[in-house]
Amino acid sequence: MDDKHHIPREHGQLGEIQARKHLEQQGLTFVEQNVRYKFGEIxxxxxxxxxxxxxxxxxxxxxxxGGALHALSTKQIQRLRRAAEHYMQIKHLDVICRFDLIGIEPDRIYWLKNAF
Incomplete structure (x- = not known):
């Protein structure tokens, strides 16, 4: 992927750590990170x-x-939804779920609940 908007993996992982800390501070509980399937990842x-x-x-x-919050394509959303459905099936979970987006920029963190 030689897209000039591609973020190096270490930045992505750093962002995930920041996002996790931010959400934990807001009272959420960490379950899992970097769940990967061949058709999508969470x-x-x-x-x-x-x-x-x-x-x-x-x-x-x-x-x-547009920043980080506008960086999500329809295809990415579809892949994330498929991965989430698969995750819930293989874990035998029948719970309410939602999709949130965390946008991390150098000077702020955005948390969009029910983003899609």
Missing amino acids: DLVMRQGKTLIFVEVKYRSKSQF
């Missing part, structure tokens, strides 16, 4: 009460126009 799985939260973390080194 950056973070968190829990808030009985709700399972699948979190997509977007890191941007600069506050570009």
Whole structure:
């Protein structure tokens, strides 16, 4: 992938750590990180009460126009939804779930609940 917007893996992992800490400070419980399937991946799985939260973390080194929150394509959303469905099937979970987006920029963290 030679896309000029591609973020080096270590930045992504750093972003996930920041996102996890931020969400834990907001009272969420960490479940799992970097869940990968051949058709998609989940950056973070968190829990808030009985709700399972699948979190997509977007890191941007600069506050570009639109920033981190607009960096999610329809295809990425579909892949994340498929991965979440698979995750719940193989773990035999029948719980309420939602999809959140964490946007990390150098000077702030955005948390968008029910992002898609």
